Amino acid sequence: xxxxxxxxxxxxxxxxxxxxxxxxxxxxxxxxxxxxxxxxxxxxxxxxxxxxxxxxxxxxxxxxxxxxxxxxxxxxxxxxxxxxxxxxxxxxxxxxxxxxxxxxxxxxxxxxxxxxxxxxxxxxxxxxxxxxxxxxxxxxxxxxxxxxxxxxxxxxxxxxxxxxxxxxxxxxxxxxxxxxxxxxxxxxxxxxxxxxxxxxxxxxxxxxxxxxxxxxxxxxxxxxxxxxxxxxxxxxxxxxxxxxxxxxxxxxxxxxxxxxxxxxxxxxxxxxxxxx
Amino acid sequence: xxxxxxxxxxxxxxxxxxxxxxxxxxxxxxxxxxxxxxxxxxxxxxxxxxxxxxxxxxxxxxxxxxxxxxxxxxxxxxxxxxxxxxxxxxxxxxxxxxxxxxxxxxxxxxxxxxxxxxxxxxxxxxxxxxxxxxxxxxxxxxxxxxxxxxxxxxxxxxxxxxxxxxxxxxxx
Numbered sequence: 001x002x003x004x005x006x007x008x009x010x011x012x013x014x015x016x017x018x019x020x021x022x023x024x025x026x027x028x029x030x031x032x033x034x035x036x037x038x039x040x041x042x043x044x045x046x047x048x049x050x051x052x053x054x055x056x057x058x059x060x061x062x063x064x065x066x067x068x069x070x071x072x073x074x075x076x077x078x079x080x081x082x083x084x085x086x087x088x089x090x091x092x093x094x095x096x097x098x099x100x101x102x103x104x105x106x107x108x109x110x111x112x113x114x115x116x117x118x119x120x121x122x123x124x125x126x127x128x129x130x131x132x133x134x135x136x137x138x139x140x141x142x143x144x145x146x147x148x149x150x151x152x153x154x155x156x157x158x159x160x161x162x163x164x165x166x167x168x169x170x171x172x173x174x175x176x177x178x179x180x181x182x183x184x185x186x187x188x189x190x191x192x193x194x195x196x197x198x199x200x201x202x203x204x205x206x207x208x209x210x211x212x213x214x215x216x217x218x219x220x221x222x223x224x225x226x227x228x229x230x231x232x233x234x235x236x237x238x239x240x241x242x243x244x245x246x247x248x249x250x251x252x253x254x255x256x257x258x259x260x261x262x263x264x265x266x267x268x269x270x271x272x273x274x275x276x
Numbered sequence: 277x278x279x280x281x282x283x284x285x286x287x288x289x290x291x292x293x294x295x296x297x298x299x300x301x302x303x304x305x306x307x308x309x310x311x312x313x314x315x316x317x318x319x320x321x322x323x324x325x326x327x328x329x330x331x332x333x334x335x336x337x338x339x340x341x342x343x344x345x346x347x348x349x350x351x352x353x354x355x356x357x358x359x360x361x362x363x364x365x366x367x368x369x370x371x372x373x374x375x376x377x378x379x380x381x382x383x384x385x386x387x388x389x390x391x392x393x394x395x396x397x398x399x400x401x402x403x404x405x406x407x408x409x410x411x412x413x414x415x416x417x418x419x420x421x422x423x424x425x426x427x428x429x430x431x432x433x434x435x436x437x438x439x440x441x442x443x444x445x446x447x448x
Contacts, residue, residue: 014324015358018332022347030346037340044292048299120295121302124309125407126394127343157343167343172402192402196306196410203401262303 049119111270128168135162145270150258151235170200177227181220202255213239283330286430309415312383317430319360320369356382372424379423
């Protein structure tokens with residue numbers, strides 16, 4: 001049987017046809033495909049995450065009894081300090097409620113904490129994202145702030161049936177309204193460069209000219225609460241360098257982010273109690 | 277259709293492995309991109325329609341978990357498939373070395389185009405290129421190491437299911 005020779009341009013004709021067909025596919029079909037493909041890989045990501053947890057469990061089983069006793073003792077101390085903090089927090093909450101009633105102030109919107117395990121980390125030069133093992137099944141909403149013991153992690157970018165995707169604060173597209181610790185003047189934070197083998201850095205913009213920071217005396221950068229996404233006072237990072245911007249009106253600085261951001265296994269999602 | 281499904285299954289396995297590798301590499305702040313490897317077997321050793329279907333589906337899988345317009349990876353993979361398919365009758369496509377070279381070149385092309393597409397949306401003052409070049413270097417090294425294994429895996433999976441890569445021979 002004689003072999004059939006393809007016209008040299010035929011693969012590109014097919015490419016053109018695929019491109020043309022894709023451009024006219026309705027958005028609703030694309031959205032359906034996106035959700036379908038995401039949910040197709042979701043069980044795989046979830047299973048891999050559970051397998052990692054199992055590995056951790058078995059590696060912990062190899063620890064000696066003395067190590068476990070020491071860890072238990074540390075945990076008891078931590079719990080005691082958290083109990084004290086909880087009591088203080090409750091007393092402050094009651095005080096806030098009393099003042100709100102006295103001054104007839106509108107109540108500040110609260111958050112529900114949802115602790116979630118990290119299923120997948122996707123950190124590259126283009127974007128920095130985490131996928132966590134909670135989604136619509138736990139009432140997670142898009143835009144919810146995500147925190148850990150070191151401060152802000154990022155915010156929820158996508159919510160699916162059993163998984164949510166979080167944009168990290170080190171992601172170049174992320175912007176947060178911030179302020180210097182102990183100051184009330186607002187400034188802007190945005191994710192910056194993520195060098196290989198080095199800590200991620202962010203950029204602080206519109207910093208007041210009287211502020212100063214250096215690697216030896218860094219300034220803590222916290223959320224301002226403006227914009228309504230993040231509660232005020234949460235740590236973003238530390239400003240380690242400040243330079244006067246080209247217009248001379250403000251300073252621009254380099255923000256050092258917590259190095260633990262790349263190793264997170266568990267985060268807390270703050271789900272707003274009121275939808276608005 | 278059966279060959280496309282089997283090929284897509286192998287690509288799904290590859291996607292899982294790469295995403296798990298990237299999960300573990302995250303603390304080192306380096307990542308691996310293996311887009312070229314999703315294309316090369318289909319483009320070199322399969323019929324156009326069946327190969328293209330699997331490659332396009334693999335691209336959609338990438339798109340579903342990435343913050344890029346849906347279809348970006350799929351169309352880039354399709355383009356890489358067209359290029360490799362176009363030259364395949366001029367090379368010894370059954371050779372492993374040819375497969376490795378095709379994977380590396382496809383990967384380079386997809387990575388650079390994707391970098392320019394995503395880079396347009398980055399804020400002023402952010403220079404992602406040093407990191408991107410480090411990622412590209414790591415990706416090419418990883419690809420050179422795993423491509424021979426993955427090509428054999430794909431051939432074996434088709435073989436176990438009683439399928440051959442080619443339904444018809446198109447070599448000139």
